[in-house]
Amino acid sequence: MPVDELDTRILRLLLEQPRTSVREYARLLGIARGTLQARLDRLERDGVITGSAPALSPAALGHPVLAFVHIEVTQGHLDEVGDALAAVPEIVEAFSITGGGDLLARVVARDNAHLEDVVQKLISMPGVVRTRTEVALRERVAHRMLPLVESIGRAVRT
CATH class of the missing domain: 3.30.70.920 (Lrp/AsnC effector binding domain/regulation of amino acid metabolism (RAM) domain)
Known part of the structure; x- marks a missing residue:
């Protein structure tokens, strides 16, 4: 199932504030916690959200x-x-x-x-x-998903 405008708003919030609680996400989005949880469950089931582990730096782990x-x-x-x-x-x-x-x-x-x-x-x-x-000599564009999510959100609105 393709993502809709609410899904893109949820994904953007997850990317921008990854350590926030579901309750706080629901408040920020102005939706019920149950609605948010159902959306998150579907996004995980559909493979849109693939994990919640922290991003680690190999360089900081001694592998620059x-x-x-x-x-x-x-x-x-x-x-x-x-x-x-x-x-x-x-x-x-x-x-x-x-x-x-x-x-x-x-x-x-x-x-x-x-x-x-x-x-x-x-x-x-x-x-x-x-x-x-x-x-690799220098990272020019760090791994990112927010511009893609925003682009999809714009496409859904038009």
């Missing part, structure tokens, strides 16, 4: 190096390599992709030497043919 590793996989071994990537704690995300490579992993490391160790671990995995690593 960020790299994107393209991984080429032997044909027919994508699932096995994907499963093996989950066992590497420095991989914070991984995706099957099109283009130059089969998988793209977002990797964090303590320093460049540690990054090299992680990449060597990836290269040694059965089914991995080769890797190509790109090191």
Whole structure:
């Protein structure tokens, strides 16, 4: 089910004030707590809201190096390599992709030497043919969802 204007208002509030109580969200939105809870339940059930964990900084956790590793996989071994990537704690995300490579992993490391160790671990995995690593120099746009939610809200109103 697509989101409506109230849903976008709820999502915006969740993004802007993530540590507020449901009661306070309902007050700010001018709706009943039960209405809000039903909307939140539906948004979770529909997969719009996927979690409520705090956002953590790898850099603050001692892993300031960020790299994107393209991984080429032997044909027919994508699932096995994907499963093996989950066992590497420095991989914070991984995706099957099109283009130059089969998988793209977002990797964090303590320093460049540690990054090299992680990449060597990836290269040694059965089914991995080769890797190509790109090191991020500076974050230009932080992970965000609010502009998308606002855009959807504008589209719903028109």
